[in-house]
Amino acid sequence: DAGITQSPRHKVTETGTPVTLRCHQTENHRYMYWYRQDPGHGLRLIHYSYGVKDTDKGEVSDGYSVSRSKTEDFLLTLESATSSQTSVYFCAISESYRSSYNSPLHFGNGTRLTVT
Amino acid sequence: DAKTTQPNSMESNEEEPVHLPCNHSTISGTDYIHWYRQLPSQGPEYVIHGLTSNVNNRMASLAIAEDRKSSTLILHRATLRDAAVYYCILRGPGANSKLTFGKGITLSVRP
Numbered sequence: 001d002a003g004i005t006q007s008p009r010h011k012v013t014e015t016g017t018p019v020t021l022r023c024h025q026t027e028n029h030r031y032m033y034w035y036r037q038d039p040g041h042g043l044r045l046i047h048y049s050y051g052v053k054d055t056d057k058g059e060v061s062d063g064y065s066v067s068r069s070k071t072e073d074f075l076l077t078l079e080s081a082t083s084s085q086t087s088v089y090f091c092a093i094s095e096s097y098r099s100s101y102n103s104p105l106h107f108g109n110g111t112r113l114t115v116t
Numbered sequence: 117d118a119k120t121t122q123p124n125s126m127e128s129n130e131e132e133p134v135h136l137p138c139n140h141s142t143i144s145g146t147d148y149i150h151w152y153r154q155l156p157s158q159g160p161e162y163v164i165h166g167l168t169s170n171v172n173n174r175m176a177s178l179a180i181a182e183d184r185k186s187s188t189l190i191l192h193r194a195t196l197r198d199a200a201v202y203y204c205i206l207r208g209p210g211a212n213s214k215l216t217f218g219k220g221i222t223l224s225v226r227p
Binding site for chain 1: 165167203216220
């Protein structure tokens with residue numbers, strides 16, 4: 001299994017509080033992604049990173065920010081959590097082959113976030 | 117981004133082959149076809165991917181139509197552990213290419 005650790009695994013927080021989720025990899029992969037998964041919506045991309053300090057938005061980026069100061073860590077921050085951000089969050093990584101789109105994604109085990 | 121279309125659900129019997137279809141009529145010439153699956157309460161798991169030729173690995177086979185507008189994931193002998201949501205996804209070129217997941221197909225396996 002790819003070395004991906006998400007922390008925390010579970011978190012309950014109150015509306016309006018900041019929350020940071022961490023994704024740590026030991027594979028030295030270039031690409032890292034944050035997805036959220038909700039019933040009826042499948043997996044939706046929030047943000048992704050294609051290198052240290054290089055990030056871009058996905059399809060549901062409003063209300064989220066990310067940072068990547070080291071290859072191995074990709075942080076997802078909810079500046080002011082809302083109930084609509086209650087979800088399961090998955091981090092994923094992929095290698096940088098010569099043709100980047102030929103490389104599969106490997107996912108972490110997820111963080112279940114509840115905003116009350 | 118090119119989209120994929122999958123049935124919502126399929127059923128199979130244990131130890132029988134399963135063919136999971138996926139349509140991707142707007143696929144471009146450089147899009148790779150990826151398949152992932154997600155077991156209950158787990159993160160998605162990579163299954164297989166290909167470009168034009170059929171592909172085999174220890175988990176499954178991927179059959180790609182000659183015009184590349186459809187593909188089929190083949191599980192040769194379904195087990196109860198194969199019950200999962202299977203996602204067919206296209207990944208385009210470019211250093212910043214990303215995977216967009218649809219709702220997938222839910223596979224049920226009967227003992």
